[in-house]
Amino acid sequence: GAGVSQSPSNKVTEKGKDVELRCDPISGHTALYWYRQSLGQGLEFLIYFQGNSAPDKSGLPSDRFSAERTGGSVSTLTIQRTQQEDSAVYLCASSARTGGFGETQYFGPGTRLLVL
């Protein structure tokens, strides 16, 4: 079956504009994660969903960032009033569930965001 897909693959925007990033998880996966990775850096946790609810939003960098998930499937990450420091690769991952033991996360190809 299909893996995790993300769109757009690349996004160039002007400072101050809003952007919306989309993630389509593997079918049947209940857990969905958003990460941010700046050039040469590790993964920064942003938010995760179990079903449609987000138990932990602590990783969102500011109130300009929001995310939602509908129907237990597709998720969108919205960044309002983008800033240059928002430039990064935004990675989405899904897993069958959130679990402590061997719950593999499958990553999408990422959205490369550049804020000019």
Place this chain on the structure above:
Amino acid sequence: QKEVEQNSGPLSVPEGAIASLNCTYSDRGSQSFFWYRQYSGKSPELIMFIYSNGDKEDGRFTAQLNKASQYVSLLIRDSQPSDSATYLCAVNKADTGGFKTIFGAGTRLFVKA
């Protein structure tokens, strides 16, 4: 102190040698531990996970976990140039409503032919 710490490297080893990648974590409540490999410009992919103290082997890879020392490592035997990548250590810990995964910053490995 970061929750998950890794030496950023680069770690350079000759082809055929053993590469040893190390990771420490701060939360004693962490329950499972993962190693992901990330090639330049690509997304991370799972190599293996471990949740019991001791060693776990899978082909040329061995993960080692020591919960008392809060230490997890990955050994790559007979290293190949194709193993050159960034290796990310990830730790799962209980969180509201489920589990949260914390990634280290990664160690860059370079295997010289």
